[in-house]
Amino acid sequence: MIGLIGAGRWGSNLIRNFLQLGVLSIVCDTNPNTVKRIASQFPTLRLTESFEDLLADSNVNGVVISTPSITHHSLAKKALLAGKNVYIEKPLARNEEEAQELIDLANKLGLVLMVGHLLLYHPAVNKLKELITDGVLGQIRFLNSDRRNFGLSRMDTNVIWDLAPHDLSMISYLLGQETVELVDANGFSTSGDEVIDVAHLDIKFPNEVYAHIHNSWIDPQKQCLLTVNGSKKTAVLNDTRSERKLELYSILPDGRVLHEQPVYGDEEPLHLECKHFLECISDGIKPLSDGIGGYQVVKILEEADIMMRSRTNRCN
Numbered sequence: 001m002i003g004l005i006g007a008g009r010w011g012s013n014l015i016r017n018f019l020q021l022g023v024l025s026i027v028c029d030t031n032p033n034t035v036k037r038i039a040s041q042f043p044t045l046r047l048t049e050s051f052e053d054l055l056a057d058s059n060v061n062g063v064v065i066s067t068p069s070i071t072h073h074s075l076a077k078k079a080l081l082a083g084k085n086v087y088i089e090k091p092l093a094r095n096e097e098e099a100q101e102l103i104d105l106a107n108k109l110g111l112v113l114m115v116g117h118l119l120l121y122h123p124a125v126n127k128l129k130e131l132i133t134d135g136v137l138g139q140i141r142f143l144n145s146d147r148r149n150f151g152l153s154r155m156d157t158n159v160i161w162d163l164a165p166h167d168l169s170m171i172s173y174l175l176g177q178e179t180v181e182l183v184d185a186n187g188f189s190t191s192g193d194e195v196i197d198v199a200h201l202d203i204k205f206p207n208e209v210y211a212h213i214h215n216s217w218i219d220p221q222k223q224c225l226l227t228v229n230g231s232k233k234t235a236v237l238n239d240t241r242s243e244r245k246l247e248l249y250s251i252l253p254d255g256r257v258l259h260e261q262p263v264y265g266d267e268e269p270l271h272l273e274c275k276h277f278l279e280c281i282s283d284g285i286k287p288l289s290d291g292i293g294g295y296q297v298v299k300i301l302e303e304a305d306i307m308m309r310s311r312t313n314r315c316n
Contacts, residue, residue, distance in 0.1 A: 001025035002278075003054040003084075005075060006066035007038045010089065014066055015042060017274040023062075028054045051075065055082040062112070062281050065089060069161055073098040076113075080105045085112035087277045090165035091301060092294030099298045103291035112280045114287035115294035117169035119239075121272040124246040127264035128228065128235055129174050131248075137230030143171055143211035144227045148219035158187065158196040158305050163215040168203070168297045169289065170226065171213075177205045178296050187308035190218055201304055233260075 002018050004011065007029040018024040019042065026046045029035050035047050048054060054063070055078065063079040065072060065088040073093040079086050080102065092115045093099040106113035119125050131137055145167040156162050172178055181204040187196035197217040204210050224239035233250040248260040273289075280287050 001057075001059045002062045002064060003028065003057060003060040004064040004066065005029065005051055005054060006089075007034050008066070011066040012038070012041070013270055014064055014274065015045070017268075017271050018064070019045075020271070021274060021278065023278060025060055026054050026057055051078070055079060055084065061085060062087065062277065064277075066116075069094060069156065073102065076102050077105065080109055080111055080113070083109070083111070085114075085277075085281045087112075087114045087116065087274075088294075089116040090118075090169070090294070091115075091161060091298050092291065093298055094161070095302050096295065096299050099291070099295040103295060106291060112277070112287060113291040113294075114277050114280060115169075115289045115291065115297075116273065117165065117173075117289035117293060117297070118269050118273055119166055119170040120173050120289050121276065122239070122269040123265035123267055123272075124237055124239070125170060125174070127246055127262050128237055131235065131262065132174055132228070132230075133176070136233060136248075137228060137235060138232030140175065140209050140228065140230050142209070142229045143174075144214075144229075145171060145211065146214045146223050146225045148214070148216040148221070148223040150220045150222070151217060157194055158199065158308065159215045159217050160187075160196075160199045160201065160301055160304055160308075162217075164199070164201060164213055164301060164304075165297050166224075167201075167213045167215070167226075168300055169293060171203075171211050172205075172293065172296065174228070175205055175209065177209075178293060180205055180296065180300060182300050182303050182307070183210070185304035185307040186311070196308055199304075199308065201300075203300065 002023045003026045005028040007027050028048050028051050030049050062085040065075050069091055076086050076088050147163045183202040183204050186200045188198040189196050199215045201213040226237040228235040233248050236247050246262050250258045252258055
């Protein structure tokens with residue numbers, strides 16, 4: 001059975017999916033108002049404001065953590081030490097040392113450590129990975145990921161901790177490369193405070209493949225757009241659309257632009273991710289989004305955060 005801590009906006013989606021899978025036993029949140037809301041939405045759920053109560057439940061063998069990222073390391077460590085398999089929302093931790101400690105602890109105890117890199121379970125992303133692997137796009141030359149929202153979350157002090165894990169994990173997965181190099185990072189605090197709400201990252205993969213990531217909390221028009229430029233074709237993945245998310249473009253010999261729409265499944269990525277966590281526990285398999293991938297993301301984010309703060313631009 002599964003226990004979950006953090007029943008906020010995203011936690012509610014996790015609750016829905018694990019209930020559908022018939023495995024959710026207990027939900028924990030330290031905010032009494034959130035507990036009341038969840039009780040009204042899901043009246044059959046067992047609720048608590050104590051994480052220790054959740055960990056003490058012998059029927060729970062997997063813990064899902066959907067809390068602010070600053071709490072991820074401490075909560076995951078407690079869960080692992082209590083003998084629970086862990087699914088933790090991105091990012092895995094807030095620095096390399098914390099991420100590595102969780103990986104080592106999970107390995108030592110023989111427990112699952114899975115990171116919520118949701119896009120690795122997205123049917124359109126997996127179709128794009130298939131096209132790249134099969135050489136349909138040709139040699140990959142450049143990737144650009146643009147992820148923007150409007151005042152969604154200012155709990156972190158840098159937008160990259162909120163949004164960039166999606167971009168970094170997705171691009172690494174598509175290229176089949178875990179090791180990346182941070183080339184440059186710039187951030188802007190548009191409110192004149194210490195919160196970096198606009199960020200640009202440039203990263204380099206082996207074989208001279210570069211990628212650019214743009215994250216923003218100040219755009220009223222939500223954007224989740226990935227462009228992959230290849231020597232044969234260019235793929236555009238627009239996740240803000242309800243359908244036709246993945247499209248291919250190429251230039252024919254006569255100069256006309258060929259537009260193609262690959263076919264892929266329509267399963268909900270989060271449902272597939274939740275189901276995968278259960279399979280990892282029951283079958284003893286390595287998660288697709290494992291701790292190593294989570295570590296690589298944290299490593300780049302920490303380095304980028306430091307670089308940005310050394311030269312942050314404030315917009316007054």
